[in-house]
Amino acid sequence: MSEFNINIRDLDSSGEKEWTFPITRHWLTDALEGTGLAPKPSASQDSTLGTVRVQAQRSGQDVVLKTHIETEVRGACSRCLDDVSIDVKVDVSSLMTPRATLEPALKELDVNPEDMDRDTFDGDQIAVDSLVREHILLEEPMQIDCGRGCEPIRVPPQIRGAHGDADSIDPRLAPLREIQLNRKE
Numbered sequence: 179m180s181e182f183n184i185n186i187r188d189l190d191s192s193g194e195k196e197w198t199f200p201i202t203r204h205w206l207t208d209a210l211e212g213t214g215l216a217p218k219p220s221a222s223q224d225s226t227l228g229t230v231r232v233q234a235q236r237s238g239q240d241v242v243l244k245t246h247i248e249t250e251v252r253g254a255c256s257r258c259l260d261d262v263s264i265d266v267k268v269d270v271s272s273l274m275t276p277r278a279t280l281e282p283a284l285k286e287l288d289v290n291p292e293d294m295d296r297d298t299f300d301g302d303q304i305a306v307d308s309l310v311r312e313h314i315l316l317e318e319p320m321q322i323d324c325g326r327g328c329e330p331i332r333v334p335p336q337i338r339g340a341h342g343d344a345d346s347i348d349p350r351l352a353p354l355r356e357i358q359l360n361r362k363e
Contacts, residue, residue: 180305181205182230186241187302193236201228201249201310209311215251215318218263228266230310239279241299245270247310256321258328266317272309274299 182199189195203225206217217227228249235242249266277298297309347355 180303180307182232182306182310184232184234184241184243184304184306185302186234186236186299186304189234189236189241194234196231196233199230199232200226201230201247203227205307206249206251206314209307209314210251213315213318215253215264215315218250218252230306232306234304237273239276241274241304243270243272243274243304243306243309245272245306245309245313247313249314251314251318253318253322255324255328257330258324258326259331260324260328262322262324264318264322266314268313268317270309270313272297274304276300 181202184197203217203220206227210216220227228247231246233244235244247266247268247270251264251266252261253264254260255262274297277300280298299305
């Protein structure tokens with residue numbers, strides 16, 4: 179079930195309205211399942227771990243969403259595997275189009291809705307849960323670093339190579355080494 183729902187019937191006469199939703203521990207735990215990230219520790223399952231602020235504005239039949247997400251998650255340092263706190267503060271703009279108005283044009287062009295650079299919605303509700311989850315995950319660094327100057331995880335000799343030198347590599351990676359050497363020439 180969606181926790182961050184926008185009812186576009188609530189847009190006022192100027193066609194604009196703002197909503198603020200709490201990010202609960204329960205929602206964040208479900209959203210981060212299987213990603214290597216987790217909510218920061220706290221006492222209660224229902225505690226608020228951040229906010230989602232959504233400003234919606236009509237643009238004809240479309241709806242423009244300006245979303246601000248603030249929360250904190252934790253992940254493992256890529257060097258020492260200790261927990262590291264990651265602050266998430268991100269602004270997202272997205273154009274939402276009613277699926278019913280977009281589908282006839284897509285059939286004519288033989289394009290899937292997923293291939294378009296816009297999101298769709300059905301009826302009078304826009305659920306922004308997947309948008310929020312996606313952008314929380316995009317804020318995760320490729321390699322999380324705790325910043326304490328920890329030693330990297332040691333690579334076993336059988337992977338590093340027989341003598342640990344740069345010229346002794348895993349034979350499966352030899353073609354890549356050749357490409358690298360040819361580029362230097």
